[in-house]
Amino acid sequence: MPGITREEVAHLARLARLELKAEELDHFAGQLDDIIGAVARVSEVADQDVPPTSHPLPLTNVMRVDEVRPSLTPQQALACAPAQEQQRFKVPQILGEE
Amino acid sequence: MTVTELVSYEDALAAYDPVMGLEVHVELGTKTKMFCGCSTALGAEPNTQTCPTCLGLPGSLPVVNATGVESAIKIGLALNCEIAEWCRFARKNYFYPDMPKNFQTSQYDEPIAYNGYLDVDVDGEVFRVEIERAHMEEDTGKSTHVGGATGRIHGAQHSLLDYNRAGIPLIEIVTKPIVGAGEKAPEVAKAYVTELRELIKSLGVSEARMEMGQMRCDVNLSLRPRGVEKFGTRSETKNVNSLRSVERAVRFEVQRHAAVLDDGGTIIQETRHFHEEDGSTTSGRVKEEAEDYRYFPEPDLVPVAPTRAWVEELRGGLPELPRVYRNRLREEWGLSRHEMQSVLNAGAIDLITATIDEGAPADQARKWWMGELARRANEDGVELAALPITPAQVARVCALVKEGSLNDKLARQTIEGVLAGEGGPDEVVTKRGLKVVSDEGALGTAVDEAIAANAAIADKIRGGKVAAAGALVGAVMKATRGQADAARVRELILEKLGVEG
Numbered sequence A: 001m002p003g004i005t006r007e008e009v010a011h012l013a014r015l016a017r018l019e020l021k022a023e024e025l026d027h028f029a030g031q032l033d034d035i036i037g038a039v040a041r042v043s044e045v046a047d048q049d050v051p052p053t054s055h056p057l058p059l060t061n062v063m064r065v066d067e068v069r070p071s072l073t074p075q076q077a078l079a080c081a082p083a084q085e086q087q088r089f090k091v092p093q094i095l096g097e098e
Numbered sequence B: 001m002t003v004t005e006l007v008s009y010e011d012a013l014a015a016y017d018p019v020m021g022l023e024v025h026v027e028l029g030t031k032t033k034m035f036c037g038c039s040t041a042l043g044a045e046p047n048t049q050t051c052p053t054c055l056g057l058p059g060s061l062p063v064v065n066a067t068g069v070e071s072a073i074k075i076g077l078a079l080n081c082e083i084a085e086w087c088r089f090a091r092k093n094y095f096y097p098d099m100p101k102n103f104q105t106s107q108y109d110e111p112i113a114y115n116g117y118l119d120v121d122v123d124g125e126v127f128r129v130e131i132e133r134a135h136m137e138e139d140t141g142k143s144t145h146v147g148g149a150t151g152r153i154h155g156a157q158h159s160l161l162d163y164n165r166a167g168i169p170l171i172e173i174v175t176k177p178i179v180g181a182g183e184k185a186p187e188v189a190k191a192y193v194t195e196l197r198e199l200i201k202s203l204g205v206s207e208a209r210m211e212m213g214q215m216r217c218d219v220n221l222s223l224r225p226r227g228v229e230k231f232g233t234r235s236e237t238k239n240v241n242s243l244r245s246v247e248r249a250v251r252f253e254v255q256r257h258a259a260v261l262d263d264g265g266t267i268i269q270e271t272r273h274f275h276e277e278d279g280s281t282t283s284g285r286v287k288e289e290a291e292d293y294r295y296f297p298e299p300d301l302v303p304v305a306p307t308r309a310w311v312e313e314l315r316g317g318l319p320e321l322p323r324v325y326r327n328r329l330r331e332e333w334g335l336s337r338h339e340m341q342s343v344l345n346a347g348a349i350d351l352i353t354a355t356i357d358e359g360a361p362a363d364q365a366r367k368w369w370m371g372e373l374a375r376r377a378n379e380d381g382v383e384l385a386a387l388p389i390t391p392a393q394v395a396r397v398c399a400l401v402k403e404g405s406l407n408d409k410l411a412r413q414t415i416e417g418v419l420a421g422e423g424g425p426d427e428v429v430t431k432r433g434l435k436v437v438s439d440e441g442a443l444g445t446a447v448d449e450a451i452a453a454n455a456a457i458a459d460k461i462r463g464g465k466v467a468a469a470g471a472l473v474g475a476v477m478k479a480t481r482g483q484a485d486a487a488r489v490r491e492l493i494l495e496k497l498g499v500e501g
Ligand SMILES: [Zn+2]
Pocket: B033, B036, B037, B038, B049, B050, B051, B052, B053, B054, B055, B167
């Protein structure tokens, strides 16, 4: 059974910007391995003739007409921002000292 | 960081064969964003065109813009692509504050259009660029970096985000590897982006103004030693945002790759930044692998399945494509393929057409845009259209020449004045006192003086050597500081000397 390695968990954690301790990596590697294993077993049953489901509803082409709708006011848009400046969302330094 | 000494372009091409890939993003000119009804109008105050959907707030749901899909299909058809019968959107996951959702809604392995081509003209020959795909996605917000030396992200203390642009529909058009361009690779790249821009404009789906960021190009380039089949490692130069820069970026990367390879080094697959000032590129971040984006089908949107009837209806409504249109103009204007290509490369087709529409003769309109004005644009390093002169003003200069109030030299000075911001052509003419000396009395005196001062030449002319009149015309033009109508001066000289012209 191809599971997930500790290194892969560390990589995913980095992509998700999660800081994991060494014991957490081991812990999650085990848990994720179980989940991947369970999905793999389902995949074994669902052969080529069963297409993967990406949406539960059999709908296509749900579209809207290109007409402008009212937007939020900037005050509303920024209401939940942890920090703001010059009517813009203020975010911490993007590039760390790498 | 080590600075590699560039290899000359000729030496690089002697040893290596360039392979290019071009990725062009086009911002569609729809009224609203791709997945919500927020306006896309330019120039709005920051964060005045956002809503729960484009801010990625919990509970919001995206709905696809029908015009966005229609535009994508039109672009696909114009690029001779197949149009997907069924395709989905996907989430491209990444953490960067320019997307408040922490993912960009894009298309991954199911683009709406694929397998096409675009024919471009290079040096009077047709070069076919194969298109891999054209897919739908959305633009990101705009960051302002604060605290860095020059507003750059490096060294910035914090950044400010305006999400007005986040969610504006984008079409990304990706070529297959472009091989066989050889030494013409920079020209092919420029010709492709030029042709694509013309195509997009003709479809009316975007104004595709590169200087406004409505069309942006990423240049992927690799070199392989001559005779080797396998592609080398590529670099990806991001945001090359003018036609001239596309050409320069390719040229620079060819020379840089060759230098690294000649040194026995290896090219790192990385993104690079292009610098307008000197046409160089510098290292950006090391490219994340596609799997790092953890693409998966967007569960909040249902598949797009354009009916064949709709696709055919759109195909039937495609306008005359630019190459066809250009050929028609070329014949009307009486130009060779080569001349027409120069006009296209200079970005002058619309300008010349507009100047003709303002009443100028075709040859005059072309003469000014491709001569004096192209020279100025080149000197200033700007696009022709960015020069501070309008087609109507150029047409007015042509009219002044035609009615005889300006000669060629004065017309050039008038244009110079307009470019310098001194006003419209008439204003410049008045302010600078640029009028052909048509006062017959003053002109007659100047002619008399020239004849008196050049008696020997005058005698020759009297004796029938009409060709010698040129010297006297020159003397008069000099005396009037170029402000006389040379043809009239010649007439007067011959008249006064009693010779038939
Ligand atoms: Zn919105």
